[in-house]
Amino acid sequence: MELFWYIVLMTMLAVYVILDGYDFGAGIIHLFFAKKEKDKKAITNAIGPFWDANEVWLIAAGGVLFFAFPTLYASSFSGFYLPLIMILWLLIFRAIGLELRGQIHNSIWQSIWDKAFGISSLLLALFFGVALGNVVRGVNLGGVVNGVSTHEAHYFFLPLWNPTFSPQAEQLGIIDWFTLLLGIIGVVALTIHGANWIIFKTNSDLNEKLKRVVFRLNIVLLALVVISLLVWHIIEPQPFHNFLNTPWLWIFPIITFTGIFGLFKVKTFKKHGLGFLFSSLFLFGGLTSTVASIFPKLLPSTNAINPDLTVYNVAAHEYGLSVGVYWFAIAVVLVAAYMVIQYRVFKGKMDDVGYGEH
């Protein structure tokens, strides 16, 4: 039963990253490339009717984490206290930036909320990459100092950084050079992804330029991914261990690289949705390869005293997990139906939706 909920949780997170990822990416594009009012409008129209529903995947995944793996939820949310609360603040700023900019027609008002929307999108992309880095790297479970636990074995608390910025220090911080590297990968990947969504959903003048941006950033992305793979063994001595034991897992890295290499052809795509498909493959593959590489660990321990948090030692009790399958199955069918309806009504190009105009 734990395994079922593990797959559900990871799938929901992947869907969240793909869906809200394009919102963040659109925000970053909005910040750096949209100069004219027309371009900005095109971007907000392209995500307008969707972003709220996309964000629900985060809440719903959080709910499933809470219900299926309460110990992990409790441990990680309290341990990553500061960055999580900051993520909340950024989500708030981003949402009000989007919702409020159109309420008053004044150029200063609008540029304030444009920046709020863009900068929080950028920082969120960075934070989510950093978060993934923290999960792979692991944390000092039990707060071990000089060989003695200072908390219960499955609790910890991480400051934002430690002065060495090293992922191998005994007292870790949220931000070190490794997690920052993953954060930058997050920003680049989501920028590409957001650009692809805009190309897909608008007829904006920006689109030709965005294709060139996608191409160039894709080179950067490939380089960063290769670098991260080269240094990965520093935080995890045997990164390919699971892949060697369970060969079918190679499907995930293959999906990742299909996504990246597919995107190099972006300039020749006839169908506008194709670029988005490839960047979705990259995000899905990247996330699943990463979590597959540490399976069954969910949050590794960096000390030898306290055990890793795994799928098996943080899950809720059997009865609750079983009964949850019933309502979850019903809910999934409903959610799929909502999505079909939503994307059918707002199919095609979105330039005329008039999002946020009153």
Next chain:
Amino acid sequence: MEDMLFYDRMQFAFTITFHYLFPQLTMGLSLMIVYFKGKFLYSKLEKYNDAAKFWMKIFALNFAMGVVTGIPMEFQFGTNWAKFSELTGGIIGQTLAMEGMFSFFLESSFLGLFLFGEKLLGHKLHFLTGFLVFLGSWASGYLIIATHSWMQYPVGYEILENGKFVLNNFGALFSNPWLLPSYLHNQAASIVTSSFVVAAIGAFYLLNNKHNEFGKLFVKTGVVFGLISSLLVAFPTGDLAAKNVVKHQPATFAAMEGVFETEEGGSEIVLIGQPNMLEKKLDNKVAVPNILSFLTYQKWDAQIKGLNEFDESVHPTNVPGLYYAYHIMVGLGTIFIGLMLLAAVQLFRKKLFKTKWILWSLMFMLPFPYIANTTGWYTAELGRQPWLVYNLLRTADGASPTVSSGNTLFTLLGFIGLYLLLGLLFLMLAGKIINKGPQLNQH
């Protein structure tokens, strides 16, 4: 430790209080917008569609505020109440996860269609999307109150040796006797809020002599919805909810009502008075004999156990806070019924739109349903303290073990600053929409 718990509690209290200002209007107003849109489909009178469109603008703004302040709520179970989450997550995680899956997806998917899809969908489907948004928001309320009810009156669980609560009966979460009265009470109260808001804006237009046609429609609709919902809040829903407290949390009930001593021959109902915790009595009390006994047990001389007879260990933590919260709620609820009755009588006599003092009263009454809803929740929450799960898990044992008070104070200050900004923006933008008013026959 003491400090840490204090800041954790302050942060939760502050963020939930601010958050709930928005969903109460969302739940009530979605019903009223569905009513306007339905009335338009039925009567084909354009003004009802314009009314629906006007309230959708307020609704959209209000909904966005509810969403952005709602996300921190789910996070805070883990960030600040990790022990509570770890021990009870297998149970309250069920209902909270169900809220995400069943109601948030429903609301958010159809909100976009509801707000931007009128042209694409046509009026009938547009009505349907509005109805689905309404359904989603009410489902959300239901699942939250199912969670809340379990904390007040835990059912369907067993406690393992390691202290973890595990679910052994899923159905019990929903047949919990605490759930239905609380849910209906809360939903009726949210309609009270939306009715007073709609009536207040209508009164504002009439007194201003602007948008008169809409002013009349809003006042009339607000008064009809307001009278029905104010009555339902008191009876039967409030009555049933109070009887749950009498039965399952008798010390809480005594503190709420300000009954310190058991009285032979029936208890009086306290209207006014200040709890004096040093001498365990009420100062300068104004009370009516025997009414409380009658309301509680339908017998004039029924005995109600006073707070002083309960062991100190089961006393609610903050007796005066609980007492005031409850009395403010009940007092305001009574005023709402009175005002709405008067307004309804004048409406029936076709004199309401010219009775200036009632219009002024309706307009100034706008903030008070928010206060009544908030103090109602404070009654429920303070009434449960010092417990997170009544009689089973203490609040002091539920906080995050590794988050220091300094960190919580920092984030509490951050939330205060950010929410102050949100509140100002909301008022400013809602004010702008209201001042501009509904547009006739806009397409």
